[in-house]
Amino acid sequence: xxxxxxxxxxxxxxxxxxxxxxxxxxxxxxxxxxxxxxxxxxxxxxxxxxxxxxxxxxxxxxxxxxxxxxxxxxxxxxxxxxxxxxxxxxxxxxxxxxxxxxxxxxxxxxxxxxxxxxxxxxxxxxxxxxxxxxxxxxxxxxxxxxxxxxxxxxxxxxxxxxxxxxxxxxxxxxxxxxxxxxxxxxxxxxxxxxxxxxxxxxxxxxxxxxxxxxxxxxxxxxxxxxxxxxxxxxxxxxxxxxxxxxxxxxxxxxxxxxxxxxxxxxxxxxxxxxxxxxxxxxxxxxxxxxxxxxxxxxxxxxxxxxxxxxxxxxxxxxxxxxxxxxxxxxxxxxxxxxxxxxxxxxx
Amino acid sequence: xxxxxxxxxxxxxxxxxxxxxxxxxxxxxxxxxxxxxxxxxxxxxxxxxxxxxxxxxxxxxxxxxxxxxxxxxxxxxxxxxxxxxxxxxxxxxxxxxxxxxxxxxxxxxxxxxxxxxxxxxxxxxxxxxxxxxxxxxxxxxxxxxxxxxxxxxxxxxxxxxxxxxxxxxxxxxxxxxxxxxxxxxxxxxxxxxxxxxxxxxxxxxxxxxxxxxxxxxxxxxxxxxxxxxxxxxxxxxxxxxxxxxxxxxxxxxxxxxxxxxxxxxxxxxxxxxxxxxxxxxxxxxxxxxxxxxxxxxxxxxxxxxxxxxxxxxxxxxxxxxxxxxxxxxxxxxxxxxxxxxxxxxxx
DNA sequence: CTGAAAGCGCTTACAG
DNA sequence: CTGAAAGCGCTTACAG
Numbered sequence: 001x002x003x004x005x006x007x008x009x010x011x012x013x014x015x016x017x018x019x020x021x022x023x024x025x026x027x028x029x030x031x032x033x034x035x036x037x038x039x040x041x042x043x044x045x046x047x048x049x050x051x052x053x054x055x056x057x058x059x060x061x062x063x064x065x066x067x068x069x070x071x072x073x074x075x076x077x078x079x080x081x082x083x084x085x086x087x088x089x090x091x092x093x094x095x096x097x098x099x100x101x102x103x104x105x106x107x108x109x110x111x112x113x114x115x116x117x118x119x120x121x122x123x124x125x126x127x128x129x130x131x132x133x134x135x136x137x138x139x140x141x142x143x144x145x146x147x148x149x150x151x152x153x154x155x156x157x158x159x160x161x162x163x164x165x166x167x168x169x170x171x172x173x174x175x176x177x178x179x180x181x182x183x184x185x186x187x188x189x190x191x192x193x194x195x196x197x198x199x200x201x202x203x204x205x206x207x208x209x210x211x212x213x214x215x216x217x218x219x220x221x222x223x224x225x226x227x228x229x230x231x232x233x234x235x236x237x238x239x240x241x242x243x244x245x246x247x248x249x250x251x252x253x254x255x256x257x258x259x260x261x262x263x264x265x266x267x268x269x270x271x272x273x274x275x276x277x278x279x280x281x282x283x284x285x286x287x288x289x290x291x292x293x294x295x296x297x298x299x300x301x302x303x304x305x306x307x308x309x310x311x312x313x314x315x316x317x318x319x320x321x322x323x324x325x326x327x328x329x330x331x332x333x334x335x336x337x338x339x340x341x342x343x344x345x346x347x
Numbered sequence: 348x349x350x351x352x353x354x355x356x357x358x359x360x361x362x363x364x365x366x367x368x369x370x371x372x373x374x375x376x377x378x379x380x381x382x383x384x385x386x387x388x389x390x391x392x393x394x395x396x397x398x399x400x401x402x403x404x405x406x407x408x409x410x411x412x413x414x415x416x417x418x419x420x421x422x423x424x425x426x427x428x429x430x431x432x433x434x435x436x437x438x439x440x441x442x443x444x445x446x447x448x449x450x451x452x453x454x455x456x457x458x459x460x461x462x463x464x465x466x467x468x469x470x471x472x473x474x475x476x477x478x479x480x481x482x483x484x485x486x487x488x489x490x491x492x493x494x495x496x497x498x499x500x501x502x503x504x505x506x507x508x509x510x511x512x513x514x515x516x517x518x519x520x521x522x523x524x525x526x527x528x529x530x531x532x533x534x535x536x537x538x539x540x541x542x543x544x545x546x547x548x549x550x551x552x553x554x555x556x557x558x559x560x561x562x563x564x565x566x567x568x569x570x571x572x573x574x575x576x577x578x579x580x581x582x583x584x585x586x587x588x589x590x591x592x593x594x595x596x597x598x599x600x601x602x603x604x605x606x607x608x609x610x611x612x613x614x615x616x617x618x619x620x621x622x623x624x625x626x627x628x629x630x631x632x633x634x635x636x637x638x639x640x641x642x643x644x645x646x647x648x649x650x651x652x653x654x655x656x657x658x659x660x661x662x663x664x665x666x667x668x669x670x671x672x673x674x675x676x677x678x679x680x681x682x683x684x685x686x687x688x689x690x691x692x693x694x
Numbered sequence: 695c696t697g698a699a700a701g702c703g704c705t706t707a708c709a710g
Numbered sequence: 711c712t713g714a715a716a717g718c719g720c721t722t723a724c725a726g
Contacts, residue, residue, distance in 0.1 A: 016703075027705085030704070031706095061702085063702085064705090067704075068703085068706095069705085
């Protein structure tokens with residue numbers, strides 16, 4: 001079916017058209033449509049002009065407005081990779097929602113963690129004169145950000161620059177107490193930690209999120225009087241790592257009453273190791289975790305976990321960018337507990 | 348730390364600045380920088396102008412160019428929901444990559460499947476005069492698309508309109524032969540189908556992808572001489588559905604040699620049911636599936652599956668949009684077999 | 695071969 | 711109270 005569906009551009013209705021159609025000047029139309037209070041045009045004319053504008057389907061040309069104002073009502077979002085986990089997609093959702101509320105649109109770019117790509121994306125967005133730039137990172141490693149000398153306001157999400165910047169982070173430290181408290185409510189007194197993170201342990205300042213997650217956890221567990229039977233260091237946080245570590249833990253002679261997993265993928269591996277060992281996850285061995293990725297809901301029993309609040313972080317970024325004065329503060333966003341079925345009820 | 352990091356806008360370098368700095372007219376600078384061949388300016392002057400432009404860090408103002416040309420070098424991508432599965436995020440990656448290659452940027456909006464949101468997003472993007480619009484859908488249900496009377500070229504990804512449109516679909520029918528052929532290579536002669544889709548069975552024309560997936564499958568299985576021991580109809584395609592169906596299948600008396608699962612989530616549920624039944628997925632019971640979501644790689648053994656080529660579909664959309672004449676054709680993108688560990692080797 | 699001028703669609707300071 | 715004019719930064723048809 002060779003139907004040509006590329007429609008030829010029909011000329012758009014302009015301010016001049018509205019002016020002509022309603023028999024007043026462009027100035028008047030502009031004043032009326034923008035509700036300028038200073039110059040009082042008769043309400044009758046105003047109503048008539050508004051009506052014609054509406055009838056004609058007039059929409060101001062944004063390119064013209066941008067040229068006039070030097071503002072584009074556009075925000076840029078640059079992320080490392082959108083396909084991996086909920087990380088970027090969650091931020092996108094939050095950013096889009098908040099941007100829409102403020103009548104802004106958002107431009108996207110992906111860097112795959114490569115510095116030249118980042119630099120190029122920043123240049124491109126500055127070039128398009130976005131009103132603000134949001135940089136999203138998958139892990140919160142401290143890094144030196146290139147190409148940020150431009151004059152556009154910047155907010156970092158889930159990351160830090162070596163320069164002072166506005167940034168938004170999940171409140172990992174508080175998440176630790178959330179978990180410890182929930183465990184206490186289930187009357188659990190001995191837990192195993194599957195696992196810590198090798199590189200983060202070696203360079204804590206480079207991995208603020210991971211470091212805070214475990215600092216919060218150990219401090220809160222102690223405060224709740226919950227003992228740690230052991231903690232397994234992992235190279236990475238994939239199911240296979242969780243599987244191996246949990247297997248090693250089960251081979252030991254210090255059985256815990258529950259497992260705290262570093263993240264949901266680790267928990268998935270832990271489930272597999274428990275099953276292999278004849279232990280029903282969540283029943284014979286309660287499990288709690290961090291992140292709330294998609295798989296958390298798919299697991300059987302569904303996994304109770306503390307959510308990384310990507311959407312809220314994205315929203316917050318927009319609010320800060322559009323809300324006026326930007327200061328080089330770190331903003332913490334709370335991590336909610338997502339209660340599912342892998343933990344005994346509170347008592 | 349209250350450092351103000353909102354930098355005041357320093358005036359951008361304009362064409363006029365370059366002209367003044369190099370002692371020629373704006374016309375000349377424009378001609379030179381755009382490599383207009385017609386008017387031959389001395390190569391010496393040209394070089395000097397290019398040099399000053401570079402030194403000054405001149406970048407043409409896009410708003411001005413847009414105003415002049417009525418083109419924005421911007422594409423719009425509207426999707427239902429970006430947080431769910433790889434669906435939208437994969438398309439985004441493909442779209443961004445292709446757009447970058449053509450020196451375009453992309454604007455995003457999310458509709459959550461709501462018609463008013465869709466209508467609004469389309470209006471907003473037309474208003475911003477995107478050069479093309481990509482509409483991405485999560486399931487390929489036939490639907491009536493509102494607000495598309497605008498003059499902007501449109502491509503549908505993973506969906507159809509009641510109007511003739513350019514659209515891009517995965518080649519589900521061919522995927523059926525891919526699966527059947529792979530099974531034949533593993534010397535499998537009897538399979539169970541977990542499961543079909545109730546609504547798709549009732550309204551095949553509304554669910555082209557699902558319908559094609561199973562049509563391709565049954566036809567190819569027959570061609571390869573592989574028998575179907577049974578097929579289980581599912582209300583939905585989540586792990587719990589796969590679990591229930593597989594359990595029912597296992598209770599029957601027609602044991603298959605392999606399972607074909609409707610998608611990876613169904614396969615995840617099948618794994619759980621198999622394990623419960625003391626059967627090792629992939630070893631005692633080979634499994635093959637469709638989609639290649641994240642979980643496919645996490646499962647143990649990792650799942651062999653036929654990938655939904657979202658990235659390629661996104662790329663293709665951009666190519667079509669920017670490649671000139673748009674015709675109301677359906678473009679089929681091949682679905683590659685992702686070989687992992689849930690199927691015996693080929694013989 | 696090169697420059698002055700007009701115009702894309704808007705807004706606003708300035709006259710009338 | 712209302713309109714003509716200038717200008718945002720670019721490109722191109724038109725004179726010189």
